[in-house]
Amino acid sequence: MQRTDNHPDSYYVVTAKEMVEYPKLEGAERADVCVIGGGFTGVSAALNLAEKGFDVVLLEAERMGYGASGRCGGLIGSGQRKDVLEMEHLYGLEQSRVLWAFAEAAKEEIRGRVAKHDIQCDLQKGQLVGVHKRSYCDWPEELADALAERYDYPHCRALNASEAREMVATPTFLGGLWDAEAMVLHPLNYVLGLARAASEAGVRIYENSRVRWYTRRDPAEVKTRHGSVQASFVVLACNGYLGKLERRVAGKIMPINNFMIATEPLGEGRCNELISGRFGVHDTRFVVNYFRLSDDHRLLFGGGENYRPGFPRDIENFVRPYMLRIFPQLADARIDYDWGGTLSVTVNRMPHFGRLRPNVYFAQGYSGHGISTASFAGKVIAEAIAGTAERFDVMAGIPIHTFPGGTLLRYPGMVLGMTYYSIIDRL
Numbered sequence: 131m132q133r134t135d136n137h138p139d140s141y142y143v144v145t146a147k148e149m150v151e152y153p154k155l156e157g158a159e160r161a162d163v164c165v166i167g168g169g170f171t172g173v174s175a176a177l178n179l180a181e182k183g184f185d186v187v188l189l190e191a192e193r194m195g196y197g198a199s200g201r202c203g204g205l206i207g208s209g210q211r212k213d214v215l216e217m218e219h220l221y222g223l224e225q226s227r228v229l230w231a232f233a234e235a236a237k238e239e240i241r242g243r244v245a246k247h248d249i250q251c252d253l254q255k256g257q258l259v260g261v262h263k264r265s266y267c268d269w270p271e272e273l274a275d276a277l278a279e280r281y282d283y284p285h286c287r288a289l290n291a292s293e294a295r296e297m298v299a300t301p302t303f304l305g306g307l308w309d310a311e312a313m314v315l316h317p318l319n320y321v322l323g324l325a326r327a328a329s330e331a332g333v334r335i336y337e338n339s340r341v342r343w344y345t346r347r348d349p350a351e352v353k354t355r356h357g358s359v360q361a362s363f364v365v366l367a368c369n370g371y372l373g374k375l376e377r378r379v380a381g382k383i384m385p386i387n388n389f390m391i392a393t394e395p396l397g398e399g400r401c402n403e404l405i406s407g408r409f410g411v412h413d414t415r416f417v418v419n420y421f422r423l424s425d426d427h428r429l430l431f432g433g434g435e436n437y438r439p440g441f442p443r444d445i446e447n448f449v450r451p452y453m454l455r456i457f458p459q460l461a462d463a464r465i466d467y468d469w470g471g472t473l474s475v476t477v478n479r480m481p482h483f484g485r486l487r488p489n490v491y492f493a494q495g496y497s498g499h500g501i502s503t504a505s506f507a508g509k510v511i512a513e514a515i516a517g518t519a520e521r522f523d524v525m526a527g528i529p530i531h532t533f534p535g536g537t538l539l540r541y542p543g544m545v546l547g548m549t550y551y552s553i554i555d556r557l
């Protein structure tokens with residue numbers, strides 16, 4: 131039987147396909163690159179580096195996919211976390227096109243990896259964004275037009291309320307945006323499949339090997355309780371789980387907790403009445419609701435956040451009201467699994483890439499848009515370490531402000547900010 135200790139008791143863990151146990155780091159090792167963190171960012175960096183001929187050690191504090199990557203909604207949206215209308219406003223058309231192209235490359239990286247390594251992660255196409263507010267009703271058409279005209283992306287279509295509700299049986303959708311080339315997958319199976327590919331490519335993966343500190347010299351010394359790695363490059367891929375490992379980037383992100391539930395199997399017929407396919411769905415709320423059907427006919431639903439260390443004691447009853455607001459018809463559905471995870475957001479919700487020294491790279495703060503951006507981050511960190519930093523440097527050039535109050539006082543400020551936005555959501 132596969133060991134699932136350390137992992138939460140989630141639907142993903144119960145349906146994991148490649149839960150391999152990797153050893154703990156013991157003793158001293160040398161490598162070209164030491165990657166810290168076994169989520170999408172770290173595994174993608176390690177795999178891409180190994181394919182370029184680097185000798186790589188990956189250290190994961192718990193188990194591979196233990197963090198947000200093994201717990202998330204699985205929705206792979208097109209573009210960056212901000213849509214192109216907002217990005218054009220902030221950065222201009224040219225820069226917005228560059229960032230859009232990167233996001234498309236990120237989707238291609240995922241599709242390519244799943245095919246190349248035959249990762250059984252239930253990758254499906256399609257995503258519907260449900261509009262929850264009258265004042266947003268023009269947005270789908272504006273965005274679909276902009277994407278078709280200025281980004282050569284003809285795959286989005288605006289939906290009116292009845293079209294949206296035909297696809298998703300919720301009274302809350304007043305319209306929608308259909309994106310035929312967005313995707314959805316089983317995130318834990320995807321990250322475990324990538325880990326298997328990385329291991330086959332020669333990456334030495336160690337689990338239960340928390341990094342306690344590292345030196346900023348060249349080569350760097352990376353230290354765990356029972357071992358150490360001397361490496362020419364270090365990649366920090368800890369995101370919301372960074373803790374105090376690197377204070378110089380911690381103040382740029384806010385760890386926040388997000389929660390999911392999985393219903394009992396509802397049966398094919400009832401599922402088809404809820405959602406007309408296996409695509410991903412989310413709404414336009416700031417505190418977003420996101421959901422999809424699983425291949426064993428459950429509803430996997432994410433909703434609700436908190437902004438302090440620690441999860442609510444009763445996650446099921448924390449998330450369930452969000453689900454019932456979208457699908458009141460599920461009042462009788464039993465909840466079989468509930469779990470939470472920690473992601474990180476930045477002040478402007480754009481990702482934070484950079485170098486702390488010429489040999490220390492990091493990427494974090496994907497702000498809920500991490501499956502594609504983190505996969506891309508790993509790829510471009512590998513490119514940069516191999517000497518082609520063009521794409522990495524564009525991402526690293528996006529300005530990211532420090533949270534007011536730094537790591538000490540960021541939580542109260544965030545609670546105030548998020549309370550404001552959740553009130554706006556409801557108005």
Ligand SMILES: Cc1cc2nc3c(=O)[nH]c(=O)nc-3n(C[C@H](O)[C@H](O)[C@H](O)COP(=O)(O)OP(=O)(O)OC[C@H]3O[C@@H](n4cnc5c(N)ncnc54)[C@H](O)[C@@H]3O)c2cc1C
Pocket residue numbers: 166167168169170171172189190191192193194195196197198199200201202203204205206207339340341342367368369370371372373375387388389390420432470471472473474493494496497498499500501502504
């Ligand atoms: C509930 C939830 C739902 C989400 N839904 C979506 C979604 O639908 N679509 C989407 O695009 N994004 C979603 N996200 C965000 C997405 O999951 C993350 O942005 C992404 O997984 C980040 O990947 P990562 O590899 O950077 O970080 P993580 O997956 O969090 O990995 C970081 C790893 O670093 C390890 N680590 C930390 N410190 C150390 C140390 N000192 N030594 C060694 N290892 C260490 C941790 O144990 C962890 O495994 C969601 C997140 C959550 C929590």
